[in-house]
Amino acid sequence: MHVLGTAGHVDHGKSTLVQRLTGIDPDRFAEEKRRGLTIDLGFAWLQLPSGREVGLIDVPGHERFIKNMLSGAGGVSVCLFVVAANEGWKPQSAEHLAIIDILGVRHGVVALTKSDLVDTDTLELARVEIEDKLSVSSLAGAPVIECSALTGEGIDELVAALDAALEAAPPAPDLGRPRLWIDRVFTIAGAGTVVTGTLMGGSLRSGDEVQIAPEGRRARVRTIQSHKKEVTEVAPGNRVALNLVGLQREGAERGDAVIAPRGWRTTSRVEALIRMSPHEVTGRPHELTEKGAHLLYVGSAETPARLRLLGATTLASGDEGFAQLHLRDPLPLGRGDRFVLRDAGRVMTFGGGVILDPAPLLARRGDEGRLALLERLRNADHDEALRALLDSYEELDVEDALARSGAPLVPEGVVHLGPRLVAPLRLGRLLAQIREALAGHHRARPLDRLVSREQLRADLGLEPAAFDALLARSDEVVEEGAGVRLASHEAGLDRHQRDARDSLVRQIEATGFQPPLTSQLNAEPALLRALADSGELVRIDDFYLTTAQATEARTKVRQRIEEEGPVTVAQIRDLLATSRKYAVPLCEWLDSTGATIRRGDVRLLGPHP
Ligand code: GDP
Ligand code: MG
Secondary structure (H helix, E strand, O other): OEEEEEEOOOOOOHHHHHHHHHOOOOOOOHHHHHHOOOOOOEEEEEEOOOOOEEEEEEOOOOHHHHHHHHHHHOOOOEEEEEEEOOOOOOHHHHHHHHHHHHHOOOEEEEEEEOHHHOOHHHHHHHHHHHHHHHOOOOOOOOOEEEOOOOOOOOHHHHHHHHHHHHHHOOOOOEOOOOEEEEEEEEEEOOOEEEEEEEEEEOOEEOOOEEEEEOOOEEEEEEEEEEOOEEEOEEOOOEEEEEEEEOOOHHHOOEOEEEEOOOOOEEEEEEEEEEEEOOHHHHOOOOEEOOOOOEEEEEOOEEEEEEEEEOOOOOEEOOOEEEEEEEEEEEEEEOOOOEEEEEEOOOOEEEEEEEEEEOOOOOOOOOOHHHHHHHHHHHOOOHHHHHHHHHHHHOEEEHHHHHHHHOOOOOOOOOEEEOOEEEOHHHHHHHHHHHHHHHHHHHHHOOOOOOEEHHHHHHHHOOOHHHHHHHHHHOOOEEEEOOEEEEOOOOOOOOHHHHHHHHHHHHHHHHOOOOOOEHHHOOOOHHHHHHHHHHOOEEEEOOEEEEHHHHHHHHHHHHHHHHHHOOEEHHHHHHHOOOOHHHHHHHHHHHHHHOOEEEEOOEEEEOOOO
């Protein structure tokens, strides 16, 4: 589906042609009738001989109402450019062509109308002039059809040419992120608030939850009308009226947008490629500096904007350059959005551009990294744009990356760390950081087999989800319970430490099941930890047993229970020839390993031998 928009100088016959084509008078309001000009956007629709249906926006041509022209042009894919044969090319013809050119409308037809008022020589002169003007614009080569809305001459040819232009125009893309720039808001008794606009970016269904940007109010789509028919679903590229639940009449106005809750960034800072219109199109040269007061138009919105050029300090007609724009009013914008710039002082359209990053950081002039990013974004599809943003920012929230690139899904091969995406470079750096941190720990405590996971995470300042994902990706790190180590790290004892260990084992074993308490052992804490980690010693409360002793205690106790049934702590104390001081923690340790189970005052056989 497409939306056809008119363009052309005031009084050149746009509205009359629309009425001739559609039978609908687009000049709806009393004031428009009285003053005989189109103040607001007029809407009509048309079925072409091919069966194709098209929504028609009739825009005003008067200088003062150029803002309304812009709000209508936002969703237009095919243009009906009107020039009156008796007047020829006019200043607003030039400005409208500049706007069409900036918005990238490449499909259109020129109606050289009021042919009934002039002779063939004049018609021919007008045609040559028009073709010359179009040749430097996006409408270069568009057919010029001589016609008269009054006599009907040439109207069939005009309709056929429009049909062909609509056939040639690519359909509006469906990227799963609907946005409808609101051009009218009104209330219908009993139904509530209705907004109209051209739907782009994705489909809408009745029942959908939507947001009204920039305020962010939630609303629900109750009913949808397109071309006066009620529908349950509508595809992008259509004129649409939405009846919204939860929205007051005062809750929205032209320039707001109905958006899907996800997929758009409501932003007041964007980076863009600025395109200065050729002076052959605008009719007068212009030099853009950062000083001027500018107005930015996108969709049906208008906002004052300040401009910071990132490369050259000035741009002349026909030039291109990257800039950061600061908008007074936040707007729901995305990569690829086209906008028009007017000089607020001289009241003229001098150019516009296309948004490359809808939410950049503050930038300085001459930031080479940023310019390289913008150069890359300029020619990118949405997947490549996501990768470019990620390479530049290194780490992005998933939702943010999708909204800023316009990608419907995270492209294959891009690395997730929890809720964030990371660039390959950053992933490599994070893995290296983990490796270095672990190596540092291992160097400082060579006897410690493991480093606490939590400690390492805190050292690196990573969120739990990202840290877990990183560990899972590393083939150099081994996880053991709550600890981690480098796979290459095996805690080892030197000769001196081996001697220390042997003397420790002797000390512990010398007194059977009444070993010295930890505080009485003459041993380095690091050595004790290392021996416990490696399984040579078993820590029980505030003393250690050798592994052989621990096994002996288990075997003896379990054997006794098997032979004689449940045993008390006192019986275990006697069995192991120890004191109550040791017997109680020993029993608790046996319980904890599953060797025994406590039932009141006695121990039963546990599940683990
Ligand atoms: P717009 O401002 O471009 O929408 O122009 P209108 O459609 O309002 O037309 C302006 C004037 O031109 C009106 O008085 C129309 O009646 C007249 N007009 C429009 N089309 C034709 C035409 O083909 N032939 C003649 N003779 N007059 C026309
Ligand atoms: Mg009109």
